[in-house]
Amino acid sequence: MIEAKDLSKTYRNKKGGVEAVSGVSFHVAPGEIVGFLGQNGAGKTTTLRMLTTLLQPTSGNARVAGCDLRADPQGVRRKIGYVAQSGGTSPAASVRSEMILQGRLYQMSQADAVRRADQLLEEFDLTGLAERPTITLSGGQRRRLDIALGLVHEPEVLFLDEPSAALDPQSRSMLWDHVREVREKHGTTVFLSTHYLDEADALCDRVLIIDRGRIVAEDSPTSLKQQLGHDIVTMELVSGADRAGVALAEHPAVRDVQVDGETLRLTVEHNDRMLLEFLRTLDSADVEPTSIQVVRPTLDDVFLSLTGRPLDAAAPQPLGA
Numbered sequence: 001m002i003e004a005k006d007l008s009k010t011y012r013n014k015k016g017g018v019e020a021v022s023g024v025s026f027h028v029a030p031g032e033i034v035g036f037l038g039q040n041g042a043g044k045t046t047t048l049r050m051l052t053t054l055l056q057p058t059s060g061n062a063r064v065a066g067c068d069l070r071a072d073p074q075g076v077r078r079k080i081g082y083v084a085q086s087g088g089t090s091p092a093a094s095v096r097s098e099m100i101l102q103g104r105l106y107q108m109s110q111a112d113a114v115r116r117a118d119q120l121l122e123e124f125d126l127t128g129l130a131e132r133p134t135i136t137l138s139g140g141q142r143r144r145l146d147i148a149l150g151l152v153h154e155p156e157v158l159f160l161d162e163p164s165a166a167l168d169p170q171s172r173s174m175l176w177d178h179v180r181e182v183r184e185k186h187g188t189t190v191f192l193s194t195h196y197l198d199e200a201d202a203l204c205d206r207v208l209i210i211d212r213g214r215i216v217a218e219d220s221p222t223s224l225k226q227q228l229g230h231d232i233v234t235m236e237l238v239s240g241a242d243r244a245g246v247a248l249a250e251h252p253a254v255r256d257v258q259v260d261g262e263t264l265r266l267t268v269e270h271n272d273r274m275l276l277e278f279l280r281t282l283d284s285a286d287v288e289p290t291s292i293q294v295v296r297p298t299l300d301d302v303f304l305s306l307t308g309r310p311l312d313a314a315a316p317q318p319l320g321a
């Protein structure tokens with residue numbers, strides 16, 4: 001559904017320029033939800049704006065929903081929906097009239113625009129708010145309206161720029177449910193940018209990590225975490241920690257064992273059966289655990305290990321840096 005090939009963008013200014021995106025290439029399959037994850041200034045919005053024809057690439061090209069970005073930008077626009085970071089609703093207009101207007105802008109008849117508006121208002125739990133001026137909506141309700149507006153013309157691909165920025169946890173999780181539902185009901189491909197690791201983790205089938213304009217990793221959240229991180233298993237024992245440590249160190253998944261009093265801290269390669277096997281080992285060593293805790297690596301750990309920096313450290317790059 002999206003094939004980007006060596007897309008680059010340099011913004012020129014008096015001081016020289018900013019190389020915002022440096023040759024990104026990737027594929028997105030139909031029906032996938034793919035997250036573009038990176039710090040502020042990493043190049044996410046620039047890439048989204050190129051893929052949605054709002055910005056001319058400095059070099060490279062892409063095909064979006066079968067249309068060539070450079071040769072057929074009109075074709076791309078017909079097949080995509082784009083929800084920018086700041087939505088574009090008119091503050092005094094009612095929710096329903098904004099939806100109908102959007103349909104009319106896509107050349108629907110009045111009757112079709114009304115039908116589509118009512119259908120989407122229902123899908124996005126906005127029916128009860130239909131006559132309210134958009135300015136009176138909460139942040140979460142406004143974001144739902146923005147996404148519903150982006151879906152009026154039934155696009156094949158929906159681009160969302162930081163969809164849950166500045167939303168409270170409950171509104172974010174409700175928004176994610178709606179995005180999942182859009183894909184499930186209509187098979188829509190979703191490409192979203194985010195700098196929230198939990199959003200990428202919870203919502204995306206695949207994550208592209210962008211750092212300083214370059215893609216540094218690409219995989220499912222689970223695989224990224226499995227490739228890069230080890231699980232940490234902490235066991236509190238009644239007694240016999242030294243004996244248990246020696247026995248557990250023999251297990252092929254165990255990379256490191258630390259003993260601190262009656263506490264064992266194991267660094268292990270993840271494996272679904274390991275806990276059961278560890279319990280059997282403890283049993284054979286005649287050691288009784290009082291608690292066992294497993295901590296899986298997070299995408300935060302993945303980002304840090306790939307870039308050497310935590311995700312919240314913003315780093316806009318001047319050209320050539």
Ligand SMILES: Nc1ncnc2c1ncn2[C@@H]1O[C@H](COP(=O)(O)OP(=O)(O)OP(=O)(O)O)[C@@H](O)[C@H]1O
Pocket residue numbers: 011012013018019020038039040041042043044045046047195315316317
């Ligand atoms: N119009 C512009 N002129 C000059 N530089 C720009 C322009 N727009 C963006 N940039 C720079 O390009 C780089 C990438 O910006 P971009 O907005 O694509 O990043 P982003 O990953 O979307 O960040 P955010 O999460 O803050 O939206 C940044 O260094 C930014 O300052």
